[in-house]
Amino acid sequence: AQSVTQLGSHVSVSEGALVLLRCNYSSSVPPYLFWYVQYPNQGLQLLLKYTTGATLVKGINGFEAEFKKSETSFHLTKPSAHMSDAAEYFCAVSDDIRDDKIIFGKGTRLHILP
């Protein structure tokens, strides 16, 4: 069965610094991978997703993630953090296009320090 592991339930970075949120997945077949963001009092919003093709995926708000099959990873990065990036970030996986469900990680709370 597929699963995702997010390393670090809380990550703090200074404004302007690199953001790196880690995600490793487990899947028996080529996965579909997602990053979602949840701002306070809002729903989950899709940041980006990998289905097929280019392994470096660009999303909204300057975020990107790279699918690395050899490392079973899909880490989320942003070159320069902004205060508005403070939120909870969820990595998710699905490995069956016949399957309706997406399997989420526990989430990482990103704190931006002034």
Add this chain to the structure above:
Amino acid sequence: EPEVTQTPSHQVTQMGQEVILRCVPISNHLYFYWYRQILGQKVEFLVSFYNNEISEKSEIFDDQFSVERPDGSNFTLKIRSTKLEDSAMYFCASSETRTAFATNEKLFFGSGTQLSVL
């Protein structure tokens, strides 16, 4: 951008009571979902719904749970006899097509209903 709306934002109930969580999916969407997140834990899939029937459900979605699309706009989740462990944030989601995994397709989530069972 269109959005999925959920009501109420917070619901408090007594153990053993029935609750109905309401969702209004995006109007042209055909696939509907419920997820939940217990505090400090993962967001978990509950159920998917298409063409007026359940297409997939998780182990969590037992006989105490049911879903319904009573009219052309609402999508509801009913818990018949709530338990303490049902306390969680419940998210509704919808998508336009069968798969949320096609390159140009995405799942739209509501802001959630926080259910507290006392």
